[in-house]
Amino acid sequence: MSETPVASRPARRSWRDLDLRAVAPFVALAALILFGASLNPNFVSVDNLLNVLSRSAFIAIIAVGATFVISAGGLDLSVGSMSAFVAGTMILFINAAPVGGDVALIALAMTMALVTGALCGLANGLFVTLGRLEPFIVTLGTMGIFRALTVWLAEGGSIAVRSQEVRAAYRPVYFGELWGVPAPVIVILVVALLGAVILNRTAFGRHVIAVGSNEEVARYSGIPVGRVRTLTYVIQGVCVAIAVLVYVPRLGSATATTGLMWELQAITAVVIGGTALRGGVGRIWGTVCGALILELIGNIMVLSDLVSEYLIGAVQGAIIIVAMLVQRALSRGR
Amino acid sequence: MKKLLLGLATAALVAGMASAQDKDVTIAVSIPAADHGWTGGVVYHAERAKELLEAAHPGLKIIVKTSPDGASQANALEDLVTQGVDALVTLPHNSDELTDPIRSVKDQGIFVTVVDRALSDPTIQDLYVAGNNPELGRVAGEYLKENLGSGDVVVIRGLPIVIDEERQQGFDAAIAGSGINVLDKQFGNWSRDDAFKVMQDYLTKFPKIDAVWCQDDDMAVGVLEAIQQSGRTDIKMVIGGAGMKEMIKKVADGDPMIPVDVLYPPAMVATAMELTVANFYDQVPVRGNYILDATLITKDNAEEFYFPDSPF
Known part of the structure; x- marks a missing residue:
């Protein structure tokens, strides 16, 4: 397993040791930024880049969790629906709670959301490990369940934070800034840092990679495979909940379209970042970079007058494939 | 004598009305599941109209069924028809896919009302209610x-x-x-x-x-x-x-x-249900196209279109 350049200490390493596979997503990101700047000078304005960074928070945070699940050889398709479900229940809790004081109420609602997320993840994990089911099938099932529960709770409409005071008190969690850095960006950094430390520097992280590389060998080596697997899904659930904590203050509502297709975006971010879909390799910072690349592509499409609005999907698909080709070329160059 | 005749006529009229009121009619309503705000409104208004209409007509039974996609709506149509219905009110998921399933409903002599999305073959529908x-x-x-x-x-x-x-x-x-x-x-x-x-x-x-x-x-x-x-x-x-x-x-x-x-109101499904029921109970002609205006809602008329209990 390799370290990403951000997490590494360059002083002690020579350039030859640098894993080009780990650097590749960042090269693709830089190329994309240059491409965007050449199309519209507004693209590199601080405001625009901070907007895009903030918007990428949901996918980036969820994808950090997905990096754990995927590098342990699993898959979670339910994250988009789970986001909608956690957001919906969190808002219903805020609306129903009798707690006085906005800050206390929000803190309690946040705790509740984190617990809900962890439990949803635990359910996925237990079905996969104890139930011995394919993760694809389990999470496809829970994807439908979480989505339907959200629609049912919303009676098909939207669930919105009713109190304007609570709304105003919670708003800074998405729109606020600390030393000029938007709050969601700080959350991405903290989550990614924690994720990188857990995956690269702890025994549990090594177990995750071992289970993903070869489950049988891991089992014979005395690694509690079932527990490690289950925990990766719990981490995924907690990451979904953290993303929701940042999502809810933005529009103050959850709807039937909340989190639609987020599972695909998260998986794409993980793969662009250099994590292998078959498991055994995990790169947290690459994943964050992948999420940024996805969000930047959408932003560039709107800012440029390159193609008609009907063709945007095709160009986005093409850019992703080209980005992957760049990566592949770099890693062959070793 | 005159009085007696009048009395008889009144009695006959009342009896006639009562029998019309008690007539047993079953209407199936097939609509998309609430997958975004607007369809959520459709489900709400269908349920609301069902309550109001059933209360007004004791013999009337309305079955509301939602489907998540076109294929399952086609299945739902078959299930509804086997229960024996007199009329179908449907907002099809998409026109091309559901034209033939709705045609086979029509072939069994069932009154068909289509809402919002016109069928590829407009001769199938008895009544068409839509926004503009x-x-x-x-x-x-x-x-x-x-x-x-x-x-x-x-x-x-x-x-x-x-x-x-x-x-x-x-x-x-x-x-x-x-x-x-x-x-x-x-x-x-x-x-x-x-x-x-x-x-x-x-x-x-x-x-x-x-x-x-x-x-x-x-x-x-x-x-x-x-x-x-x-x-x-x-x-x-x-x-x-x-x-x-x-x-x-x-x-x-x-x-x-x-x-x-x-305005492009999800409540149009209720308009369709009202008109369909009128066809059976009130002897008023309803066949044809009923296209709602895209009304401009301003400060003056906003109250008229405000449903605080609706999810949408």
Whole structure:
């Protein structure tokens, strides 16, 4: 397993040791930024880049969790629906709670959301490990369940934070800034840092990679495979909940379209970042970079007058494939 | 003698009415499941109309069935018909896929009412109730033309389907030759999150925007939030559409950013159910097309379209 350049200490390493596979997503990101700047000078304005960074928070945070699940050889398709479900229940809790004081109420609602997320993840994990089911099938099932529960709770409409005071008190969690850095960006950094430390520097992280590389060998080596697997899904659930904590203050509502297709975006971010879909390799910072690349592509499409609005999907698909080709070329160059 | 005759006539009339009231009629309502705000409104209004109509007609039974996609709606239609119904009120997921399943319902002699999305073969439907998509675009365009005169407008479209195309064409026709200049058009997928993103990017791209047309109230929520965050004051108004309760509330309260809304009501399913029931109980002719106006909701008439209990 390799370290990403951000997490590494360059002083002690020579350039030859640098894993080009780990650097590749960042090269693709830089190329994309240059491409965007050449199309519209507004693209590199601080405001625009901070907007895009903030918007990428949901996918980036969820994808950090997905990096754990995927590098342990699993898959979670339910994250988009789970986001909608956690957001919906969190808002219903805020609306129903009798707690006085906005800050206390929000803190309690946040705790509740984190617990809900962890439990949803635990359910996925237990079905996969104890139930011995394919993760694809389990999470496809829970994807439908979480989505339907959200629609049912919303009676098909939207669930919105009713109190304007609570709304105003919670708003800074998405729109606020600390030393000029938007709050969601700080959350991405903290989550990614924690994720990188857990995956690269702890025994549990090594177990995750071992289970993903070869489950049988891991089992014979005395690694509690079932527990490690289950925990990766719990981490995924907690990451979904953290993303929701940042999502809810933005529009103050959850709807039937909340989190639609987020599972695909998260998986794409993980793969662009250099994590292998078959498991055994995990790169947290690459994943964050992948999420940024996805969000930047959408932003560039709107800012440029390159193609008609009907063709945007095709160009986005093409850019992703080209980005992957760049990566592949770099890693062959070793 | 005269009195007696009158009395007899009255008795006969009352008896006749009573027998009409007690007549057993079963009506099946097949609609899409609530997958976004508007369809959520459709489900709400179907349930609401079912309660009102069943209370008014003791012999009437209404079965409401929602389906998540076209294929399962086709199955649901078969199941409903085997239960023995007199009429079908349906809002089809999509026209092409469901034309034949609805035709086989019709072939069994069942009265068919189609809502919102016309079938590929219009001879199947006895009654067609729909909103007016080109009109929705035209009314929004006319309003901008009259109240903005000239200026730069950005457009956020829905999904690339017929409904969206018709609305866009209506809008383009209304502003043709006026001082309204469309800076850009992008798809927001009728989602508030996507509309938020598109609006943020518009604000980066264009230093001056006078108005936003986003054809749907769900998307207007995201647009308003993006404008508020940017702190920009050049945008004078946001024109949505459909008639979501939060937006109608804003219109009623006189919010300067949302001066009007253009109606495309999910309650049209209730109109269809009322008319279908009238066909069986009231002996009034209802066959034909019933196209609702894309009414301009202003501060003066907003109350009329406000359903505080509706999810949409």
